[in-house]
Amino acid sequence: MPEIKVLALVGSLRAASINRQIAELATEAAPDGVVVTIFDGLNxxxxxxxxxxxxxxxxxxxxxxxxxxxxxxxxxxxxxxxNGSIPAVIKNAIDWLSRPFGDGALKGKPLAVIGGSFGQYGGVWAHDETRKSFGIAGPRVVESITLSVPFKTLNGQHPREHAEVAANVRDAVGKLAAEVN
Incomplete structure (x- = not known):
């Protein structure tokens, strides 16, 4: 069976950001046969x-x-x-990936949005807006895959050190891979 390739886009440019750590955890925790690659050029x-x-x-x-x-x-x-919405680098990536309009590189492919933030809801508004924009841009947004981590739940730990978060990231990647036709 061929490997399932997952492209990861990180909305925070800070090298030590918790969202980058979550993406790195996704690369480490991916199930067998799934490879997650982080694109590092959004900046x-x-x-x-x-x-x-x-x-x-x-x-x-x-x-x-x-x-x-x-x-x-x-x-x-x-x-x-x-500020209650999508980071500019994600919106910009959506715009580039949506072209040519109606036939972008992610057209019809499953896409999930996860991450965390300082707010008590862990970025739910940004995740909703990101799903909406990508949904218009062409990928098949998998609404059932969600993970919003309020940073305070990590208690200063790396996400891989927080058993529940690590399990949820692993589960999200597995569910996304299962959506590949």
């Missing part, structure tokens, strides 16, 4: 501009993102909530 993507989205001018980082998305069988977005 390099220019803001979406149709003027440069053509055969001659597309930046190399955009080409790399689209190629990884095209090769992936599914996508996992791990994001915090910034």
């Amino acid at each position: 390099e993507l220019p803001f979406y501009n149709e003027d440069i989205d053509n055969d001659a001018d597309v930046p190399a980082v955009v080409t790399a993102l689209r190629a990884l998305a095209a090769e992936a069988d599914a996508a996992l977005v791990v994001t915090p909530e910034y």
Whole structure:
């Protein structure tokens, strides 16, 4: 059976962010036969501009993102909530991945949104907004896969050291992989 490839996008650019740690945990805890790859270039993507989205001018980082998305069988977005909404880097990635409109690299592929935030609800608003935007952009958003971690529940631990969070991340990746046709 071929490996299931999952592209992970992290909505926080900070190297030691808890959302990055959750994404790293997803790479470590993926079930056998599932490989999770984190795309590390979101900070390099220019803001979406149709003027440069053509055969001659597309930046190399955009080409790399689209190629990884095209090769992936599914996508996992791990994001915090910034001011009650989506971090700009995630929204920008959605815009780049949605083009060409109606036929983006993630079209029809299963996508799940998880992560955490400082608020008591662990980023639920951002996760909902991210699901909505990606749903319009073309992937098949798997609404039943959710994980919103209020940072205070970690008590300063790395997510892999928190048994319940680690199990939930492993479960989310497994459920996402099961959605691949």
